[in-house]
Amino acid sequence: MDFHKMSAIEIAEGVKTGRWSASEVLAIHLDRIKKIDKRINATVTLSEESAIKAANETDKAVREGIDPGPLAGVPFMVKDNFCTEGIKTTCCSRTLADWVPDYDATSVKKMKEAGAVLIGKTNMDEFAMGSTTESSFFGPTLNPRDLTRVPGGSSGGSAAAVAAGYCPIALGSDTGGSVRQPSAFCGVHGMKPSYGQISRFGVVAYASSLDQVGPITRDIKDIAAVMDVLAGPDENDSTCSSYGRPSFSSRLPDGLKGKKVAVLGGYDTGLVDPALIGAVEKAAKYCVSEGAEIGETILPVATKHSAACYYMIAWGDASSKLACYDGIRYGHHEDGENLFDMYKKSRTGGFGEEVRKRILIGTCILSRGFYEDYYVPATKVRRIMADEFARLFESFDALICPVSPFLPTKAGMPEDNPARVRLGDALSSLANLAGVPSISLNVGFTKEGLPLNIQLIGPRFGDTGLLSIAFALEKVNGRPPVAKIDEEGGVR
C-alpha cells in the first residue's frame, strides 16, 4: 500500500480501526527513506529500532482496545535541533555532533503521547542559521522536487522529508521563516503558529523571542491535527501561553464566505518571480469566488524595516543563546593554554562560518556603542510592526503575500540580488517579529515542476481562523503530491 502518499489523518484512521498496522505503515516509510535518502540527504539520524518498538506498542494497544491516540501509527520526523531522548541531537553542527540528550522536547513528547512514531532527525542549516540547509555539518540536502536545487532552510531536511514521502508530518523551527520558506521550496505546507502557541522547551534556542515550533505536512487537515496535539501550556516554558485553545481541526470548514482578505502591496513586486505573483493573484481570485472580500493593504514600517529589525534582534539573541557552548559540560571541546584559550579553540572548532559570523555580529549589536543605535531601535520598530498588524486585522481576517520572492535556487548558487534577498528576509520575518501566525500554503507548481506557495498571515492567537482560510485555499490546487523520485535519483 502507498502509505507514504497518505495524509497523517488517513493513516491514523486506518491504524485505529485495525485496517492496517502501525508496523506495516512504518516499514513502507523506512524502506523509502533507505532507498532514496542517499540522494536527498534529508536524514541525519534514523531511529529505526525505537520506531519499530513504538509501532509495535501502538499495534498492541489497538489489539487490546486501548485508545492509541489521535495520530496513532503516524510516522514523523523532527529537525535535528529538537531534543530527543537517547537520540543524537546535533543541530547539524560539529559543536553537538555527538551530543545525546536525556530528555524529549515537549513537542516530541506530545507527538509520542498522541501515538505518532518518531522515525528520525532531519537535516538543517547549522544551529538554524541559514535558508538553504547548505551550512549543515553533514552536508546539504537536495530538493526532492528538483535535485539540482536547494530545499530552502533552515528546516530544509524536514520539508524535504515530507515532500519526499518519508513521513506525512515533520516538525521544524521557525525564527525568521525557517519552516515556511523550505515548505515553499519543497512544495508542501508549513505553519508558524503565533508566538507562545507551542512550547519551546527542548528546542535548541536560536532567538528566544522569535523561535516557534512549526508543523510541515502535505495536508492542511494534518497541520490542524498537529496543532491540536502540540498547542497548549507547558510548565517548562513560561513564554508558552496558557490561554484556552479551541479545537483547530473542528473549525477548519468555517470557510471563506464573509471573510475579508488583504493582499499585501507597497513593495517592489518587480523583485518577485512572476509565477509567485501569479500564485498570489490566483489565491485572491479564489477567495472572491468563495464569497470573501479582497482588499489591498500596505504595512509601511513592517515592509521597510522588517529585515533589518530581524537581523538585529535574531543575531543579538543568537550571540547570547549560543554562548553556553564552551565545551565544558557538553559539546565540542579542544584543550587550550588557559580558560579563555580553551573557549576560543572549542568554539572556533565547533562552529561553522555562518554561525561564527552571526555570533560576532550579534555580539557587536549588543555591545556598548551599538546597542543603543541598533538593538534598541529594532525593539521599538518591532512594537510598531505588531501595532501595524493589529490595526490591519481590525478590518481584515488574513493577509496574503509571497513566502519568498524567488523560486528555489540552484545548489551552491544563492540568490545574489541583495534587494531580492532583503525582500525575502522581510517577507519571511514579518510574522516572527509581530508574533502572529503564518502559513506557507502550496497552491500549485510551475511547468518545470517547481513549487508555488503563498503566505497567509493572521492575527495574534487567531491561528484557528487562519487555518480555516488555508483549508479553503488548499482547494485551489489540492493537496501537494509526494515528489516522484526513482531509486536512480531521477526526479519526476
Next chain:
Amino acid sequence: MSREIVIGLEIHLQLKTKTKLFCGCSTDYIGAVPNTNVCPVCLAVPGTLPLLNDRAVELAVRMGLGLDCSINDNTRFHRKHYFYADLPKAYQITQYEYPIAVGGHVDISAGGKEKRIRVHHLHLEEDAGKLVHPTADGRLTGASYSLVDYNRGGMPLSEIVSEPDMSSAEEAIAYITQIRQLARYLDVSDGEMESGSLRVDVNVSLKNSDGSLGTRVEIKNVNSLRSIERALEFEVSRQNRVLDEGGALVRETRLWDDAAGVTRSMRGKEGERDYRYYTEMDLAPISAGPDYVEAIRKGLPEMPWEKRERFIKQYSLSPEEGLRLTELKEVADYFEVCAEGGASPSRCANWILMEVQRVLRETDTDISVFSVAASELGELLLKVENKDISNTQAKDILSLMAEKKISLDKAIQSSETAIGRITGPDLEVIVRKIIESEKDAVEAIRSGKDKKGSKAKFLCGLVMRETRGSADPAEVASMVGSLAG
C-alpha cells in the same frame, strides 16, 4: 593625610526558598557531593528554559518593604553576559533596569550617633557555581586546572546596593548587622557570612579636597565582619598613601587576602566591562502589582525597631535591655512567652540575657532549639519571685533542665537540694557538718576570740552556701550561735 572616607556596600543575601531561582533544584546544597544538586536547566543544557520561582519574588518584596523601598511593578529580568567557568549559560539572569525594589533606607547607630543609610535598590539574581583550585592555598595562581561545582549555580540571591553614605568601618558593620537582622526577622535569609548566605562587596573611596568623590575601589573576598574592618583599614591607608605621594588611584576591583592582610589588584572594575545587558526573553513578565504588594505588606511581622520600642514601653525595660532582647527575633519571642508566666518582665529579661545565654553557650545550643521551653522558664522564674526557690537554686535547675533535657517538674524532683526552706532538724544536720569541718573557726568562737563575729558570719556563709541559699539566714545565725558557741 587623612581624607574623608566614602563607603558603599553591595550585600548579597541567599533567599530562604526551597528551590533555586529558575529551576526545581534544592537550595539545600551545602555538603552535597559536587554536581549532584543540578538539573538540565541550571546546567544550561541546550533546549532548556528558566522558570521563575515565585517565592523568591515574594521574599525579595518582603525585604524591599522592610527596607522601606518602593516596589516596582514594571520589574523584569536581564541577561548579564560574561564568560567564566562557573557560569553555565555564559550569562547571569539578573535585573539591570527596573529592579524589584528601589529607594529605601536603613537606620543605624554607630559612634554613639544615629544615622540613616540610604538603599539605592534591591534586585534579584541567580548565583554562579563554585570553582575549586587544587593548589595548597586554594587560590587560582599556580593551578594547572580547576574544578567547577555547579551545585550553587542558580541559587536565588537578592542584592542590596547602598548609596555611598557610610564613612567608617564602624558604620559599615552597623549597616551590615542591621540588614542581617532585618533579613532574619523577615525570614528572608539566614544572613550568615560563614556559610555564605550573606556576602559583602565593599566600595571605598576618599573624598578629594574640593569635596568631590575620589576614585572608587571595590574590595571582594571579605568573608567576615572582622575582615571588612581590616580590609577597610588597609585600603583607606593605601589610598591615602598613594594620594599623599602624588600618585593616581585606579578604579579597580581588589581582592582581600586575609592571611597577608592586604588587598591585591584583580582586574579593572567591572563597570568598565561590557556585559551587553538586555531583556531576558525566556521569562514571562513578572507581575508585582499593588494588590500583590499590599498582601505581602499585611503579612509582614513586627520590624526589629518596632519591637524594641514596644518592649521598652510595654515591659518597662531599659533601652539597653530592649535593644539586646530584640536583636534576634527568636530571643524576643522567647522573652514574651516567658513573661506571660507572671514573673516580672525585668527578671525575665535579666535571666534571658544572662543565665540563658550562659547555658546556651555551655551546651552549644541555639535558642530556637533550646530544650527549656520559654513557658517553663516563666514558671521557674515565678517560683523564684514567690520565694519558693532561691535564685541560686533556680540557676542549678535551669542548667539541669538544659543538660539533661528534662522538664521543670522532673528537674525540681531530681535536684540535689531540697526546695523550700531548709529548716529545723534538716538545717541542724548541715550546721553540725560545717562545724565539724571548720574546727578553727569554731574554736575561735568558743574561746571568745570572735569579737566582731566575723568567724560566726563565715560559718553562716558556709551553711547558706551548703543550703544553696534556701535556709532562713536568721535561723542559721541562731543555730550556728547555739551550736558553735
